[in-house]
Amino acid sequence: MTTRLRALVESDALALRAGRFGLVGVANGLVYAGVTALLVRQFAADPTLASVIGYCASVPLGFVGHRRFSFRSDGHWSAEAIRFCVIQATNIAITAGAMHGATGWLGISYLWGIVAAVVLVPLANFACLNLWVFRSDATKREKLV
Secondary structure (H helix, E strand, C coil), X not given: CCHHHHXXXXXXXXXXXXXXXXXXXHHHHHHHHHHHXXXXXXXXCCHHHHHHHHHHHHHHHHXXXXXXXXXXXXXXXXXXXXXXXXXXXXXXXXXXXXXXXXXXXXXXXXXXXXXXXXXXXXXXXXXXHHHHHCCCHHHHHHHXX
């Protein structure tokens, strides 16, 4: 990798952090969608329950990917893991709500519940992970001042 490309990839600029976040998010979304669809199609699982299980299956990849790649955190991993899990619990509620809304209230395919979750969760997730879970040392110092 060239020095210039490496500098871009490792940059702490918000736009680049958001781009890295998006790459990890795509991988996470594929795990979520794949597990959810597998449970519904192959095992006739309830779509809302399958959605929760699918989301839980994607959490470890999300934590490691966002901590190491998206936000390049050097904070204490256990404190970040706890904050990450708090955010993920909220995201699970959003995901389950989107799935229940699609299948239970609207009576449409569970695939629309997957689409809603894959669109809604990342919007709130980036802000929470950037400002609270994996905030940089500079952000931590600013909060102390």
